[in-house]
Amino acid sequence: MKSVLLSLFLFVGTFGVGAQIYKVKNLSGTNVEPPNNSPGIGTATVTIASNTMRVQATFSGLNGTTTAAHIHAATAVPGTGTAGVATSTPSFPGFPIGVTSGSYDMTYDMTQASSYNGSYLIANGGTAESAFSALKTALNDGRAYFNIHTTTNPGGEIRGFYSRQTYQNLSSMLTFSNLSEAISSAASGDIIQQISNAEETAPIELPLGLIFVFPLPYTLAINTPP
Numbered sequence: 001m002k003s004v005l006l007s008l009f010l011f012v013g014t015f016g017v018g019a020q021i022y023k024v025k026n027l028s029g030t031n032v033e034p035p036n037n038s039p040g041i042g043t044a045t046v047t048i049a050s051n052t053m054r055v056q057a058t059f060s061g062l063n064g065t066t067t068a069a070h071i072h073a074a075t076a077v078p079g080t081g082t083a084g085v086a087t088s089t090p091s092f093p094g095f096p097i098g099v100t101s102g103s104y105d106m107t108y109d110m111t112q113a114s115s116y117n118g119s120y121l122i123a124n125g126g127t128a129e130s131a132f133s134a135l136k137t138a139l140n141d142g143r144a145y146f147n148i149h150t151t152t153n154p155g156g157e158i159r160g161f162y163s164r165q166t167y168q169n170l171s172s173m174l175t176f177s178n179l180s181e182a183i184s185s186a187a188s189g190d191i192i193q194q195i196s197n198a199e200e201t202a203p204i205e206l207p208l209g210l211i212f213v214f215p216l217p218y219t220l221a222i223n224t225p226p
Helices: 118-123 128-140 179-184
Strands: 002-007 020-027 041-049 052-060 066-073 102-109 144-150 158-161 163-165 167-169 174-176 192-194 211-213 219-224
Touching (some): 020 144, 041 128, 052 144, 066 128, 118 128, 128 144, 174 179, 179 192
Antiparallel strands (some): 020 041, 020 158, 020 163, 041 052, 052 102, 144 158, 167 192, 211 219
16 A cells, blocks of 8 residues: 655744745636636735745736736625735836736835835824734735736736635645645645644545544554555
């Protein structure tokens, strides 16, 4: 029988103590309100560690050329609705403008007022600290979204809501929102790292034929049929 060992570590490893990851796995026109028929696709990631926020995105296939990109927060209902711009305006500094495809990777000092839209800062306590707290709450609640604005869709051509990720596959550096998703994607010898406090509130869904053994501490051994 083949064995897959998954070790669950609490707050250690690649992203440092207390880092938290949020992902948009599908930036699309159908996620915009109102929806549009853009063929554009993309992904976005936010990594928060201490007082910094790393913003990453990739996109391609847009109908129009980019004019701006932001994080918007907070919508009234998780995963739907619209909200004002929370991050710097007129766009993220250095975000590729005038293109239909590209990528972005920038880390921000969230103690600086310039990291926020001025109106968002005022509406959320008037300080960078209070605005950052509000933004983290919106991200945790699924009420913040990444939006790419273009010449054909000034209000946003593709967007998607961030979801909080709780596990990371160290072998592939992929991140997952729950343990069942992480284990289902594991291969023999993979190690999965817990990257935030989370409780599994539903039965773990796993591929058929797996047998589990739980040696302590924090090690999960999976035996699969040959």
